[in-house]
Amino acid sequence: MASRVGSAGLFSISAPFGFLSLAFWANRMQTLYYLLYLPSMLAEPVTIGLILLAAGCSHLNILMIARCFAWKETPGGYLGIVRTLGTAVSFLFLLAGLFAVLMKGIVLMMGYVDIVHHILFPALHATLFGILLLCACVYLARLGMEKTIRFAIVAFVGTIWVTFLYVPFAFSPAAEYRHLLPLLPEHMPQGIWQAFLTVWAAFSGPEYMLALPKEAVDAKKLKTALIAANAFTAFEYIFFFVICLTFYGSDYLQRQDLPIVDLIRYIQLPFAERLEMILIPAHAISVVYVVAILLLYAAGAIQCAARSRLTAGRAPLGLALLMMLLLTWMAGRWIWPDEWKAKQWITWLSWLDASTYTVLPFGFFLLGWITIRRKWRVRHAGGSK
Amino acid sequence: MPAARNKWFLLLWMLLVLGGCSFVDKSNTIEEISPVVLLYLEEGNDGSIKLSTIIPPLKKEKKSVITTSTDTLIEGRYLRNLKYYRETKGGQIRMIFFSEAMANRGLSSLLDTLVRDPEISSRVFLSVVSGDMIGYLNRQLQGRQEEIDMYLYRMFAHYEKQGQLTTRNLHEYMAKLYSPYADPVLPYYAVANHELRYSGTALFRGDKMVGTIPLSDDVFFQMLRENKGIQKTVPLTEADVVLGSIKTERNIRFTDSFRKVHIDVMLKGRVEEVPAGQKTESPRELQEFERSLERSIQEKLEKIIDRTQALSLDPFGLGMYTVGWKERPFTREQWNQRWPDMDVTIHVSLKLEHTGMLDSHADRR
Numbered sequence: 001m002a003s004r005v006g007s008a009g010l011f012s013i014s015a016p017f018g019f020l021s022l023a024f025w026a027n028r029m030q031t032l033y034y035l036l037y038l039p040s041m042l043a044e045p046v047t048i049g050l051i052l053l054a055a056g057c058s059h060l061n062i063l064m065i066a067r068c069f070a071w072k073e074t075p076g077g078y079l080g081i082v083r084t085l086g087t088a089v090s091f092l093f094l095l096a097g098l099f100a101v102l103m104k105g106i107v108l109m110m111g112y113v114d115i116v117h118h119i120l121f122p123a124l125h126a127t128l129f130g131i132l133l134l135c136a137c138v139y140l141a142r143l144g145m146e147k148t149i150r151f152a153i154v155a156f157v158g159t160i161w162v163t164f165l166y167v168p169f170a171f172s173p174a175a176e177y178r179h180l181l182p183l184l185p186e187h188m189p190q191g192i193w194q195a196f197l198t199v200w201a202a203f204s205g206p207e208y209m210l211a212l213p214k215e216a217v218d219a220k221k222l223k224t225a226l227i228a229a230n231a232f233t234a235f236e237y238i239f240f241f242v243i244c245l246t247f248y249g250s251d252y253l254q255r256q257d258l259p260i261v262d263l264i265r266y267i268q269l270p271f272a273e274r275l276e277m278i279l280i281p282a283h284a285i286s287v288v289y290v291v292a293i294l295l296l297y298a299a300g301a302i303q304c305a306a307r308s309r310l311t312a313g314r315a316p317l318g319l320a321l322l323m324m325l326l327l328t329w330m331a332g333r334w335i336w337p338d339e340w341k342a343k344q345w346i347t348w349l350s351w352l353d354a355s356t357y358t359v360l361p362f363g364f365f366l367l368g369w370i371t372i373r374r375k376w377r378v379r380h381a382g383g384s385k
Numbered sequence: 386m387p388a389a390r391n392k393w394f395l396l397l398w399m400l401l402v403l404g405g406c407s408f409v410d411k412s413n414t415i416e417e418i419s420p421v422v423l424l425y426l427e428e429g430n431d432g433s434i435k436l437s438t439i440i441p442p443l444k445k446e447k448k449s450v451i452t453t454s455t456d457t458l459i460e461g462r463y464l465r466n467l468k469y470y471r472e473t474k475g476g477q478i479r480m481i482f483f484s485e486a487m488a489n490r491g492l493s494s495l496l497d498t499l500v501r502d503p504e505i506s507s508r509v510f511l512s513v514v515s516g517d518m519i520g521y522l523n524r525q526l527q528g529r530q531e532e533i534d535m536y537l538y539r540m541f542a543h544y545e546k547q548g549q550l551t552t553r554n555l556h557e558y559m560a561k562l563y564s565p566y567a568d569p570v571l572p573y574y575a576v577a578n579h580e581l582r583y584s585g586t587a588l589f590r591g592d593k594m595v596g597t598i599p600l601s602d603d604v605f606f607q608m609l610r611e612n613k614g615i616q617k618t619v620p621l622t623e624a625d626v627v628l629g630s631i632k633t634e635r636n637i638r639f640t641d642s643f644r645k646v647h648i649d650v651m652l653k654g655r656v657e658e659v660p661a662g663q664k665t666e667s668p669r670e671l672q673e674f675e676r677s678l679e680r681s682i683q684e685k686l687e688k689i690i691d692r693t694q695a696l697s698l699d700p701f702g703l704g705m706y707t708v709g710w711k712e713r714p715f716t717r718e719q720w721n722q723r724w725p726d727m728d729v730t731i732h733v734s735l736k737l738e739h740t741g742m743l744d745s746h747a748d749r750r
Contacts, residue, residue, distance in 0.1 A: 118503060
């Protein structure tokens with residue numbers, strides 16, 4: 001296996017991705033971080049409607065993404081962008097992308113590290129743990145894009161079982177279903193736009209697939225996979241939100257930092273307590289998976305920006321890792337010790353996610369559409385001559 | 386190449402992970418720590434908090450009650466560690482008792498500290514206790530029941546499972562405290578005649594205790610508290626009757642634009658004790674008997690409602706039932722104002738089962 005790594009290049013893809021890889025990738029990317037925070041951010045029962053609305057909008061985005069892959073006429077991947085936008089604009093695009101990917105990776109990882117630090121190992125040095133986690137990410141990422149993406153199945157299976165632990169809460173005597181009322185809004189709740197922004201960001205993730213080359217995905221398969229992933233994500237958000245809401249009530253839920261983790265601490269089995277000791281480390285599989293993919297994206301951006309050949313070995317990954325290490329150290333030194341700053345960065349991440357998920361699918365769709373129109377016109381004009 | 390390199394990578398990884406323990410500045414060597422199981426908090430003379438616990442819990446050594454006087458809970462832990470050769474840890478706290486004076490003063494600041502501590506489970510049992518708790522614990526430790534902390538924990542866990550008495554853990558208390566339409570309650574225990582006994586329910590307004598439901602009324606209070614429940618023994622002392630295995634069901638309806646509330650309490654169960662000479666031979670007599678019991682239960686329930694309204698408390702969470710699909714007619718303040726003046730109608734319907742046994746019993750007399 002290992003002999004195929006390395007010289008073949010990080011980004012070579014031997015066969016199109018399967019349905020499960022694509023669906024699980026999209027789902028883990030969407031739910032990774034927001035699942036933990038969303039319930040206490042939303043808190044009011046009427047926001048269930050917001051989740052459904054965001055899922056609907058996300059569905060439209062997915063149709064656009066799938067359409068981009070279905071067009072035969074438009075070139076996909078990096079070369080496609082360069083051809084459409086020109087070198088200078090694509091270079092700016094790359095830099096912006098590199099910044100976005102690194103920031104997302106850092107905030108996701110440090111957010112997780114912070115949870116571990118707060119709940120499991122208060123005495124452990126947070127930055128050190130972040131660096132250890134990053135080592136695990138590189139361990140996965142060095143296998144190349146294809147294998148890393150296919151790891152989605154392991155990441156999904158390794159974490160999805162956690163959901164089942166929450167099912168008994170739905171039937172527990174502590175669950176008060178009257179907390180779900182009122183479901184319809186009396187008036188516009190305060191901060192509804194902020195809430196929608198967060199929910200919308202919580203559905204982001206599939207836009208990263210736009211960077212894949214066309215031969216890596218079968219458009220039809222991608223469409224069904226993404227639709228399934230999106231629906232499952234919406235189900236997960238609503239399920240966890242309803243469980244949290246019936247258990248805490250909206251006023252108490254607002255005061256929780258990590259309601260989902262606290263809920264698991266409420267389970268007291270005769271033979272085991274503090275189940276979060278198992279749950280939180282299990283979540284690391286998803287974190288490592290998503291951060292490894294983001295690392296590869298960063299490596300890709302570096303490689304393209306350096307204008308080297310696409311099969312340039314693993315040097316870009318090393319450079320991306322160095323950048324991440326530096327950023328982890330900086331975040332651990334200046335940002336995460338201060339809770340307000342950390343919260344600010346989490347808010348910025350949700351803005352970033354919301355904007356990339358709004359702009360990229362629509363932008364790519366528009367570009368593709370313009371290209372096709374232009375080609376069609378040229379062909380049409382040629383025909384009439 | 387990769388096999389060898391992987392091995393090095395793995396070795397480095399293991400070194401880092403296993404070495405993780407040595408990076409930390411806080412160790413939990415089992416011989417050096419002493420997990421606290423029970424806490425008793427009472428008010429000191431100068432407004433301070435007196436924190437008592439039993440040490441060592443769960444170890445076969447001579448146990449004793451250790452008390453520290455402090456201003457805050459965390460400082461108490463610190464001071465306790467200054468006079469004990471092990472470090473006490475809060476990860477295993479199972480029960481917290483508050484003295485009545487402490488509960489009257491308010492529990493918010495104490496409970497916030499507990500909620501914020503990730504080591505402490507939100508399942509820790511809370512209760513109010515009156516009387517000399519420290520004296521009781523000391524007496525138990527001197528020979529009567531050395532494992533008193535475990536004994537009490539099992540008792541609480543049993544009560545929680547059975548669901549007939551008030552039990553409250555940290556989460557349940559906090560959830561009611563923050564709920565706009567309900568007031569929290571805690572079980573009320575009393576130390577009397579060298580015994581710690583369940584003696585009713587302590588009623589809270591916000592985080593301050595303002596009254597109790599005595600043991601004689603507690604069983605009726607439980608009927609109003611939950612939508613569905615079971616009471617194994619319901620003594621009706623005025624009628625000289627004891628009902629048993631009573632399944633209770635509560636229904637709440639608001640009418641007249643939330644000016645009136647109807648509480649229907651349906652009871653189904655057996656008669657366990659009847660006064661001598663009680664006639665239930667014909668269906669009419671049985672019906673009359675049932676009606677008289679219903680009246681007597683209804684009076685008890687009305688008394689409890691009157692008491693909670695007089696204290697302007699809603700421990701039953703009735704306000705939750707005002708919320709509809711699309712509106713929330715009351716804010717927290719509005720509900721707190723409305724509830725004491727609300728017109729409450731209680732309707733009790735009792736269905737006795739196995740009354741044939743009652744007849745044959747009467748025949749033999």
